[in-house]
Amino acid sequence: MQRVILRVAGPDAPAFLQGLVTNDMRALPKAGILYAALLSPQGKYLADFFLIADGEDILIDVAESLADDLLRRLSLYKLRSAVTITREALPVSRGTGPAPEGALADPRHPALGWRLYGEELPEDGTDWAALRVAHCIPESGVELIPDETYILEARLDRLNGVDFRKGCYVGQEVTARMHHKTELRKGFVAVEISGPAEPGADIMSGDKAAGQIFTRSGDRAIAYLRFDRASDQMQAGDAKVIWHGLREAG
Numbered sequence: 001m002q003r004v005i006l007r008v009a010g011p012d013a014p015a016f017l018q019g020l021v022t023n024d025m026r027a028l029p030k031a032g033i034l035y036a037a038l039l040s041p042q043g044k045y046l047a048d049f050f051l052i053a054d055g056e057d058i059l060i061d062v063a064e065s066l067a068d069d070l071l072r073r074l075s076l077y078k079l080r081s082a083v084t085i086t087r088e089a090l091p092v093s094r095g096t097g098p099a100p101e102g103a104l105a106d107p108r109h110p111a112l113g114w115r116l117y118g119e120e121l122p123e124d125g126t127d128w129a130a131l132r133v134a135h136c137i138p139e140s141g142v143e144l145i146p147d148e149t150y151i152l153e154a155r156l157d158r159l160n161g162v163d164f165r166k167g168c169y170v171g172q173e174v175t176a177r178m179h180h181k182t183e184l185r186k187g188f189v190a191v192e193i194s195g196p197a198e199p200g201a202d203i204m205s206g207d208k209a210a211g212q213i214f215t216r217s218g219d220r221a222i223a224y225l226r227f228d229r230a231s232d233q234m235q236a237g238d239a240k241v242i243w244h245g246l247r248e249a250g
Helices: 013-018 025-031 064-078 128-135 172-181
Strands: 003-009 033-039 045-054 057-063 084-088 092-095 114-117 186-194 202-205 208-217 220-226 234-236 239-242
Touching: 003 013, 003 064, 013 025, 013 057, 025 033, 025 045, 033 064, 033 172, 045 064, 045 114, 057 064, 057 114, 064 084, 128 186, 128 208, 128 220, 186 208
Parallel strands: none
Antiparallel strands: 003 057, 003 084, 033 045, 045 057, 092 114, 186 220, 186 239, 202 208, 202 234, 208 220, 234 239
């Protein structure tokens, strides 16, 4: 797990982030940690991260692969806001066993355990890929692709990463329209797989492309599906693919 910590400091820090991220910064002092994303003006995913209250400052826990671009974008948005944004050499640990003192519960799902800032602990043997697949939790750089993914298709609203009542933020108009006025036609779901199918394999429903396999663990996987093409006869190569949400969607 390669993570980078950014520190947002200054009297305007909460208001600055409130106008940018998908979650409501007003909930942070009580919660201690929030999950959120930064979007493009077109409503597409740019980065997802955790926001952590640290005294008067706010820490951003983001995947290393996204950190440089996130820092650049935040700096561009800063304008005249009284904030500073710096990198912090702060270790991040996580686990699913008994939480150590000072740890914060992962806000996305109870199964994801805890996160600890400021202390580097050894990995506790958790199979994170299996956990993600079991609960259909997307990951930066795997299911979540900058400038491509829509966060509602990636289920970030079900992972407590979106507040639809907070007001304006970058990309909010597109996200709100998808939420209120349209029915999602495609998105990430958990599927069962019987047979050999690697991540990246195309899912076919008859002779029509219906989606793609992303993360696989055992006989289950996270897949991106076109719901209008999903059927009970889906294949990924020689493997059979079953989506149990098909009956509900129908």
